[in-house]
Amino acid sequence: MSITVRLTELGVTLPDAPAPAANYVPFVQVGDIVYVSGQISSGPDGMIKGKLGADMETDAGAAAAKACAISLLAQVKAACDGDIERLVRVIKLTGFVNSTSDFTDQPKVINGASDFLAEALGDKGRHSRSAVSAASLPFGVAVEIEGIFQVK
Numbered sequence: 143m144s145i146t147v148r149l150t151e152l153g154v155t156l157p158d159a160p161a162p163a164a165n166y167v168p169f170v171q172v173g174d175i176v177y178v179s180g181q182i183s184s185g186p187d188g189m190i191k192g193k194l195g196a197d198m199e200t201d202a203g204a205a206a207a208k209a210c211a212i213s214l215l216a217q218v219k220a221a222c223d224g225d226i227e228r229l230v231r232v233i234k235l236t237g238f239v240n241s242t243s244d245f246t247d248q249p250k251v252i253n254g255a256s257d258f259l260a261e262a263l264g265d266k267g268r269h270s271r272s273a274v275s276a277a278s279l280p281f282g283v284a285v286e287i288e289g290i291f292q293v294k
Contacts, residue, residue, distance in 0.1 A: 149215075156226065159213075193241060239284070240279040
């Protein structure tokens with residue numbers, strides 16, 4: 143099944159790839175590997191802000207991570223000149239969770255991205271990853287995720 147069809151079945155429309163907020167590029171392609179800069183949690187209503195363990199529950203953090211995954215796919219689509227079907231697989235995600243020092247469920251938060259990618263892409267979406275705590279993230283967002291992808 144095509145990625146576009148599967149995303150449509152899930153009710154997901156990839157947004158335009160977010161522009162970088164500073165002096166960097168949103169992705170770099172080396173051969174068939176695309177390195178996507180960190181995508182912050184943002185949805186139709188703006189940035190998804192909060193600190194896990196203080197003012198945000200794990201489920202809300204997982205939803206923020208899913209939003210990051212959608213932005214990652216939007217960047218991959220842009221890297222592939224608008225053809226998301228060129229995505230071969232997700233290689234690795236590195237997830238940063240804005241959380242208190244005693245919050246230990248960072249993996250459950252980043253599962254929001256991992257579960258979405260597996261659901262949307264099947265085996266192409268299975269990946270290695272890291273899930274780490276951050277004392278703060280840009281603009282006070284809840285989650286930031288960067289990714290490495292293989293394309294054709």
